Amino acid sequence: MPQFFLNKRLLMLLVSIIVLVALIGFSLREREELTWPEQFVKDSTSWVQSLVSRPAHYVAGWFENLQDLQNTYQENKELKKRLDDMARLEAKVYSLERDNEELQEILDKKESLSKYEPKQAIVVARNPERWNELIVINKGKANGIEKNMAVVTSRGLIGKVKSTTPFSSTVQLVSALDPANRISAILQGEKKLHGTIEGYDKEKELLLMKGLPYDAKVKKGENVVTSGMGGVFPKDLPIGKVVKVVPDEFGLNQTAYVKPEADLYDLEHVMVVKKVMDSVEFPDESDGEEEGK
Known part of the structure; x- marks a missing residue:
């Protein structure tokens, strides 16, 4: 009996192999249409794959979008940083170019200040409430700055030193509304005219x-320039240009409105100039006495 079942099993195995080989051969043949079992299996498999792949693609796409969003955020952050750096760089370049121009103008101006002793300084403070009156510069007594020294820019006169400390000085601008703030000036027209700068129309x-x-x-x-007769300001420092002339309230004199040559609103680099007195040589008395002998 056991031998019978063994032979039966062997026979079934052989038949199964033959059928399988036949099916494989049948399926490998080139056919225009599939059989209905093959179509059923293929459609079922495609439907299951579609059912599984859609959520998988959705989840994968969501993670990809999240990664892209994170990358976009990082890129945007980096671009903003570069834009900020570029803005700071442009501001720095503008400031350096402007400083270079002003310093170059000051260096050129020194040629015309041969009779003066110029000392370069930088404006470090300015009161908004007294914008047209006072500025503070970074040079003081330790740098040889003294009261009443003239202060100019590369374009013209802006004021005089009002007070000093060891390391800073307060400068009174020509536009300060101070009765004592007067400048002896010359109007360079067809005929040289003398007058005084006093007062400012805000x-x-x-x-x-x-x-x-x-x-x-x-x-x-x-043109209006300093006359050098006041004992404070050196001669021929540019003050400004005449805009218009009106008679004074009594009709005895005229008042000229003068546009300042220097920009009194935007001040940064200035020069403090000291008037150099021409030396006068006196004859030696001893030589006269010897000649008399």
């Missing part, structure tokens, strides 16, 4: 040059 941002003769012919655009 609305028009113009200096007032008073004391001009009532019959003097003054033209627009004529």
